[in-house]
Amino acid sequence: MHKGNNWVNALFLGCIWLFLTACLARAAFFPKEISSEENRYANRLSRPTAASLLDGSFQDGVEDALSDQALFSGRARSAVNLVSSRVRDGLLSGLYSSQRDRYIRLCDTVSIFGGDYLVYDTRRLEDMRPQLDKKAAAINSFAAAHPQIPVYVYYIEKDTDINFETGEKAGAREYLTGALNLPDSHKAALEINSFEDYARLFYRTDHHWNYKGSYRGYLDVLELLGGGNALTPAGQVTLDKRLSGSKAIESGGKGVRSEEFTAYRFDFPPMTVAVNGVPAGDYGAQEEYFAGGGPEELTYGGFYGADYGEIVFDTGSGGENLLILGESHDNAILKLLASGFGRTFAVDLRYYQAQTGKEFDAWDYIQSNGIDKALLIGSIGFYLSDEITLD
């Protein structure tokens, strides 16, 4: 063997060994917390137990952790997804446009419909009934336990509530609202009855409602809560940055599948904001974005405001106090709603306990904050979630 080759081989083997060992060291000693490419916490190595070793869950956890923690794993995933999404879109662009009225599946959960809308599958009522029954019972007992305050329910229909190919609706909204012991005037919904409705009110690449959808929702909710002066848009701005939303990420097309991001501009009245009990300058970054700034990566939550356990808006007007129990869809209308109330308490039960350190006690919360009205608002995920309990 040539001596030079020995050096070449030593270098080659050394590089590989060092790289693999560095990946292991990173996972063991310097793990990252967030997998930013996937919008989730990164898996980390955990301590083994006899039970977890025997049932294999520890081993599965190690595989997940090493996949997330290996050096450059995030970039590798992004690169692979970028290339395969571009190749697929290149190959199938003709199909996307010729089959606009058919679902074209991109991954287990996301399909393309209407040429360039990323949509979820329609849910089946049979599968949802038990959860909807549970949630309806919980809302009924919540309302019965607090007769002093009116309770309102707003249901946001979206792609999961209708099959765009057949026009057939899942019927979850009708089923849920029909099971609620609330006056009809306390129940309302954003109805989606066709793909055209959906395309007008929702993003192409994200699972949230767009500026038109959220404003329509705001007007509906305001009317539901008894009317009041609605804020009207002072203008409409399309940002320079593009949105590559949650469904783009989910289908592996982050950055490849993106859309223009337009929002209404409002002149909000002055209000203070506290997030999980800590005063915050503002909620969301609307003004920053309008001024050409804002975080580099544009997201729905980054623009309108993220999900928090508790956000309290105080306009100091001395008006009524509103409790909003909801999820991320309400982020876009929280400041709008808060503009018409004295204090607005937005509670996201998925995060409340973890972020405030307190259990959510509805009775105590309503009493101590002088709540005058309670609004439950969300899409089907909100009404099916086990995390969102009202007990």
Add this chain to the structure above:
Amino acid sequence: MVFSSMTFLVFFLPLCTGAYFLCGNRGWRNFVLLAFSLLFYAWGEPKNVLLIIAAAFAAYLGGLGMCRFPKAKKPIFAVTVVLLTANLAVFKYLGFLAREAEKLTGIDFGLHEIVLPIGISFYTFQILSYVIDLYRGEIALQKNPLKLLLYVSLFPQLIAGPIVRYKTVEIELSRRSESLSAAASGWRRFTVGLAKKVIVANKVAQVAEVIYSSSSGVGALAYWLAALAYTMQIYYDFSGYSDMAIGLGRIFGFSFPENFDYPYVSRSITEFWRRWHISLSRWFRDYIYIPLGGSRTTRLKWLRNLLVVWGLTGLWHGADWNFIIWGLYFAVLLAAEKLCGRFLSRLPGLFGWLYTFAAVNVSWVIFNITDLRRLAKVLASMFVYRPTDFTALVMADSSVANAALYLPLALVLAFPVVRELKKRVRVPEAALNLCCLLLMALSLAAIVSSSFDPFIYFRF
């Protein structure tokens, strides 16, 4: 644990190679290899590691008995073989037999829950090779039980072969030499195998999956495409695994036998089985076919031998009727080739290749589909033309479009293009290493991206 997992690549391999090469003497190196081999097996099968140790110990005692008590050699040999075979039979076939008996009698034998220990078919055949060769006097007794256990559990070939016979590594267990050039060449081979598995096999697999999982609109052309995709998948999957095993063996100073030799260039089924899973074909040839009389016997006995060997080959691959049918299918083809040998040899080479390739494609369909009704339907659909709605197929899962792009690549590389290129062009080792690093990076990217698992409800 599998070689194409992050656990193996990032956790197991650096620690194992690091500890191995830190040890100075052979004894410690063997100990490290044994410890890591048992850890490798226990990682996926914590309880079944005891089974592999017990099987190796039974072979050790059997071997010891045969040498200590020459007069009782035959019964000890028979008992040992029966014990080892029974171990395989219980874990692999008892559930199947119980299921079939249940269908006939309606009695629930409660044996549905027997979990097949990973690699049991491979390691049982390896242990049997030790016991049989020792009985035949072809190898010396292994007095050190740990060395025998190391042979049985040696992680590179433990769960998917090649089936390394004891006599192949008998000397290397005690005396072998590791070198930088062997380690580098071993790593290159490992990387090629890894890329075959995670880049090619996993991709073309999607084509077959999408077509087989479609409920309607699938016609003859699509089923042939699925058969082709699965044909490529199983080759790149299995030969990739063998490449990885051979490469890892080389890193630790072992020379494992080749297991594949471009099987899809074959011009007859006989040739195909000389090129496909070579270590298994040779095992059956040497330990079953020839002892039964092989082909040097009457035509009837030869036919019997063929049916026995291929029935067993089918069963070895899995405990289900489709595997038995698959084995017998090859028995029929091999018998036909033998009987019509002269006729076949006069036909143009291209015809031989086409016939072989088509027959092998059909064989993998039989191998792949365990539900006999579904199998019959798919086979019928392959031979009775019905148009395919390819648009609907792509719309049902558009990832199939990307995956299909890998099929031409898989087809081309199934021929000895690279080998011929290497013969003609001398590539410096540095360039080979560089290509290997690139291939490794691509493979790692493919592995980590396969765990892409976004969560949309995360603090936007």
